[in-house]
Amino acid sequence: MRNIGIITNAVTTTSHQTKDYHRNMKNIRVSSISTLLIAAAALLTAPGARATVVDLINGDSGTITNQYGTAIFDFTQPQPTGTGVIKPFLRVQNDPTEEGYNTSGGTPFDDKAGPWTHDLTFADLMTTAVTINGQNYFKLLLDINEPGGSKSTITLDKLQFYTSATGSLTTTTLSNLGTLRYSFGAGDMVNMDAARNHGSGSGDMFAFIPVSAFAGTASTDFVYMYCHFGNADFETSGGFEEWALVVNPIPEASTIFPIVGLLAAIFSTQFVRRRQLQQISK
Numbered sequence: 001m002r003n004i005g006i007i008t009n010a011v012t013t014t015s016h017q018t019k020d021y022h023r024n025m026k027n028i029r030v031s032s033i034s035t036l037l038i039a040a041a042a043l044l045t046a047p048g049a050r051a052t053v054v055d056l057i058n059g060d061s062g063t064i065t066n067q068y069g070t071a072i073f074d075f076t077q078p079q080p081t082g083t084g085v086i087k088p089f090l091r092v093q094n095d096p097t098e099e100g101y102n103t104s105g106g107t108p109f110d111d112k113a114g115p116w117t118h119d120l121t122f123a124d125l126m127t128t129a130v131t132i133n134g135q136n137y138f139k140l141l142l143d144i145n146e147p148g149g150s151k152s153t154i155t156l157d158k159l160q161f162y163t164s165a166t167g168s169l170t171t172t173t174l175s176n177l178g179t180l181r182y183s184f185g186a187g188d189m190v191n192m193d194a195a196r197n198h199g200s201g202s203g204d205m206f207a208f209i210p211v212s213a214f215a216g217t218a219s220t221d222f223v224y225m226y227c228h229f230g231n232a233d234f235e236t237s238g239g240f241e242e243w244a245l246v247v248n249p250i251p252e253a254s255t256i257f258p259i260v261g262l263l264a265a266i267f268s269t270q271f272v273r274r275r276q277l278q279q280i281s282k
């Protein structure tokens with residue numbers, strides 16, 4: 001509606017201006033309206049132009065679609081065993097907002113030092129790949145830690161992935177982290193409530209990041225995941241927020257291939273036996 005308002009105002013203004021120069025200005029009026037209409041159409045169809053707020057405070061799932069693809073965010077209870085191996089790689093903590101990215105080089109921004117903040121390679125990220133409705137995603141787990149009561153809510157309002165041949169970077173200029181592979185658009189966010197899960201544990205959200213956004217990344221490249229939590233409505237506090245890889249419980253390709261080979265051997269043995277039996281019965 002705002003775009004239509006702009007066009008209406010422009011038409012009104014243009015009409016006043018053309019009163020005295022009716023004939024000469026007629027073409028200009030038509031051309032300026034056309035330009036405005038084209039601009040309005042571009043605004044309406046521009047990818048990522050619409051911010052998405054995923055509500056995991058009241059809902060259990062949501063998606064954010066922009067020029068990098070569609071990412072899925074699901075509320076989750078503390079993890080039962082057998083859902084995959086949880087491997088933490090980034091802890092950030094500060095208030096009323098916090099930001100950071102995984103690295104082994106130091107503690108840029110609000111990174112929390114320790115063994116659970118470290119470099120990742122693309123090969124590491126690939127161990128989390130899952131397929132949902134025919135689309136491939138990298139699966140991450142976010143465990144939030146916030147105080148109870150009115151302070152239990154938190155928002156994730158920036159999420160970006162960069163890849164680089166260089167590990168252990170500590171820059172605070174994000175564009176120096178390498179090639180930007182995935183990012184929230186401006187205004188995209190996921191709202192969460194730590195009170196939905198009681199006590200500390202490996203809740204609270206699964207993030208599914210589209211694999212297609214990483215086309216061309218080498219398996220040896222380092223992956224930097226940058227996140228930013230907290231705004232005026234959803235300030236951060238309490239303990240650290242922790243991101244983890246959810247490593248697939250199913251065997252990796254390297255272990256699948258020997259199984260495929262074994263199955264092929266079994267089937268061919270059966271085939272040979274059947275042929276032998278056929279020959280015997282003749």
Ligand SMILES: [Ca+2]
Nearest residue numbers: 143144145203
């Ligand atoms: Ca939690």
Ligand SMILES: [Ca+2]
Nearest residue numbers: 145237238239
């Ligand atoms: Ca916190």
